[in-house]
Amino acid sequence: DIGYHRAGVDVAQDESRAIHLARRMTESKSIRFLGIYSHSGHGYTASNRDEAIKISDEECDRAAAFAQRLKDRGIQCPAVSVGGTPSCGSSSKFPGVTEIHPGNYVFYDRQQASVESCQFDQIAVSVLVRVLGHYEHSGHILCDAGSLGMSKDTSPQDSAFGSVKGHDLVLQSISQEVGKLVPRSGSGKKRKLDMESYPLGSLLEIVPNHSCLTAACHPLYYVVKDRKVVDVWVPCRGW
Secondary structure: OOOOOOOOOOOOOOHHHHHHHHHHHHHOOOOOOOEEEOOOHHHHHOOOHHHHHHHHHHHHHHHHHHHHHHHHOOOOOOEEEEOOHHHHHHOOOOOOOOEEOOHHHHOOOHHHHHOOOOOHHHOOOOEEEEEEEEEOOOOEEEEOOOHHHHOOOOEOOEOOOEEEOOOOEEEEEEOOOOEEEEEOOOOOOOOOOOHHHOOOOOEEEEEEOOHHHHHHOOOOEEEEEOOEEEEEEOOOOOO
């Protein structure tokens, strides 16, 4: 535990306990101790790229230093594994470690863009949805993407559940099967939605807040290049 405080031994607070645990595993006949692993999940609290890099640097420094203290006591520590998407996506240097685990860098998402670990145009996943209805009185469009298609994770930049690629729309609210699309609020004034620009049955792409959970909602991934489906991937699913 190097700062996230979700799991693991906090070596800053109780280093002797961490060393004792490593020694017990080394001496065990049932366990082969291969090294240490940390996850900088607190990188999601970063508000910009510099803060994410600072968290990454601290994780590398602390993990490498603890690995060295194990070696100084005769405990071999061949693997020093660190990472999280914001820290690995922002930093390019990982001194003293042997492995990084950069999380959902394969897709990225709005959450990652908000902490500047990627640019918005680097996000490589979206959910294809269909326009189901126009509601002039409330100023929203109904689409066929709800919590089962997007997840209920929100993003730091707004309270929406996703944004529409290529359009100034956000997924304002969702129920199980459907969601409401509205104009992105900017000036504080409610903007009128041009319904004719989004015909019934037309298709839109929604960029998710958290691609890990969104991807887990779907049994197939359609790989698109130059607006053509070039492959279909079948993910490993279930527990």
